[in-house]
Amino acid sequence: MGSRYRIRFAAVAQFAEPTLGKKKKLDAQQQPPVQPQPPNRARSSRSRYGCEECRQSRVKCDETFPICGRCTRRGVVCHAATRESQWQLHLPPSSSIKDDDEPLLHHWFSTTSQIIVSTSADDNPFSYPIAQYISPTGSLIHTLKSISAAHQNFFKPRGLQRCLEERCKALRAFRQELVRGEQSLQCSFLTAYLLGISSSYLDRYGVDYGKDHLLAAHAIVGLILADDTARNHPLTHLIVGAFVYWDMSCAFLVDTPEQREIGTPLLDGYITDTMQQVFHPITGRCTGLFYILCRLGRYVRRVSETADHNSVLELQFERELLEWDDETKEDPMWTQTSHAFRSHGLIMLYRFCGRSSNYPGSPLPAYTTEGCFTTDDLVRNHAVTTISSLLCIPLASRHLCLQPIPLLTAGAELTSDDACLRQEVRSRFKALYSFNRIPAHLAAEELLVSLWELKDSGQDITWLELMLLKGWRLRVG
Ligand SMILES: [Zn+2]
Ligand SMILES: [Zn+2]
Incomplete structure (x- = not known):
């Protein structure tokens, strides 16, 4: 699949200079001269x-x-x-992207695409690099425009008209592409993925997490990995990491009768052999950890409903999580983030399965040597450490989009003695929403507030149980 578009970036006259150096490197020969700055306007309030x-104030x-x-x-x-972005998209006359498409696509490339990755804008494969896979009448272009239109309006219900129009066009085109076999597997995955993750951005009731798209994406990933040519496609690494992270964020949400195991020998092999080697724009080098959490999430959800325990499997989950070795030591924020996800897994495991074992290789000697720790002590300890570590990551950090899942799980374990940390968790969820505008982050804060009230009044309940009681399937990832 070659590049069908050449995209020029031109400086926008009134605020051109700050990133010129960087963009020049990308496209030096195509840079138009920088326009002169307009005269300074009097600074207004x-x-x-x-x-x-x-x-308003x-x-x-x-x-x-x-x-x-x-x-x-x-x-x-x-x-x-x-x-x-301080750059405008300039399409060559032969480009089949229409002028009408430009504003929403520009918003996607410069802003919206940033809410799904944990990398800088320049390294974001969902930004400008995705343009080469866009066809003017295909499902992908309508999907990008749809998400972009809603993101411009903070995904608020009253600003969704354009988004829903584009989403209808995307779904119609996607169905045709699948029936006619017109699209590559890679493009089909990108559409299913983006339609799927955005389902939860658009559903104000917190029920739709994009289940059908997730199932479709799982099937597409299977087809890609089963075919030698498709497996060696440059997008496969991006696709597998994006899929694993997405699946992990839904793992607790899939109702038990509808659960399908994510693992296949091909996926196991690809994650072990390939994903750990190359840095991924969403999962870093933690795809293996997220893959454990995909399986754990399903198991915990099943246990929460059936109380049917498998102690061998539980011990295996504990061992896998405790032995998880973070390989991103060059970046302390990645280490903090991966530790937070490991704690998220351990908290869910201990909370739902009890402390079935004292795993001998545990790097947490306090818990293994002092057997008197109760499960509550253990999970609260994990929770406080995790939250303190997540709060140390600055709001301007690109790791921010990975925070909501561990923040919810750990936040749920705070007690009435942790009033300050509770407040900070609430503020962090508000900041996350302010950053990426995803409504589920405000719903997660609301869920925590109700949960804390119940727990303070003596009820023994977890965030997962309360979420299910409310009828929500909140995807916060
Ligand atoms: Zn302000
Ligand atoms: Zn403000």
């Missing part, structure tokens, strides 16, 4: 990227992103103005 909250916003100073102090969500 209405800042360019000021947030909605400051605007008619005060100057300090424009700290993703959450401004005033909103941080007030503990509220910050609806900041969109910061579009």
Whole structure:
């Protein structure tokens, strides 16, 4: 699949200079001359990227992103103005991307695509590099425009009209492509993946997590790995990591009768042999850890409903999690993030399966040598350590999009003695929403507040049980 488009980036006149050096490297020969800056306007109290909250109160916003100073102090969500890329998409005359498509695609490339990766914008394969897989009438272009349109309006129900129009077109085109076999497996995966993950962004009731798309994507990944040519395609690494992370974020949500095991010998082999070697824009070098959590999530969900335990499997999960070796030692924030996910797994395992074992290789000597620790002590300890570690990661960090899952699991274990940490977890969820606008992060905060109330009144309940009681299938990843 070759590149069908040549895309030029041109400086937008009024705010061109800050990233010129970087983009020049990308496309040096195509750079148009930088336009002169417009004359300085008198600085008004209405800042360019000021947030909605400051605007409404008619005060100057300090424009700290993703959450401004005033909103941080007030503990509220910050609806900041969109910061579009400082570059415009310039399509050659032969390009079949229409002018009408440009604003939404531009928003996708520069802003929306950033909410799904844990890498910088320049290394984001879902940004400009995805353009080469777009066909003007295909499902992918409508999918990108659909998500972009909703993201511009913070995925709010009253701003979804354009999004839903594009989504209908995407679904119609996708069905035709599948029936006629018109699309490559790689493009089909990208469409299924993006339609699937965005299902949860669009559902205000927290019920739709994109189950059908997840099942379709699982089948497509199987077909890719089973075919030598498809397996060696440059997108396969991206696809497998994206799929594993997505599946992990849904692992607790799939109702037990509908569960299908994710593991196949081909997927096992690809993750062991290939995923650990190359850094992935979503999962880093932690795809193997997320893959354990995919299986654990299904198991825990089953146990929560059937109380049917398999102690051998539980011991194996504990061993796999405790022995997980983080290979991203060059980046302490990746280490913190992977430890948080490991704790997320251990907390869920201990909470639902009890402390069935004292795994001998445990790197947590306090728990293994002092057998008097109760399960509650153990999980609270994991929770406090995890949250403290996640809160150390700054809000401007690219690791932010990986925070909600461990934050929810660990946050749920905080007790009434942890009032300050509870408040910080709430603030972090608001900041996460301010950053990526995904409504599930506000719902997760709401879920935690109800959970803490119940637990403080003496009820023994987990976040998963409360979520199921509410009828939600909240995908927060
Ligand atoms: Zn503000
Ligand atoms: Zn604000």
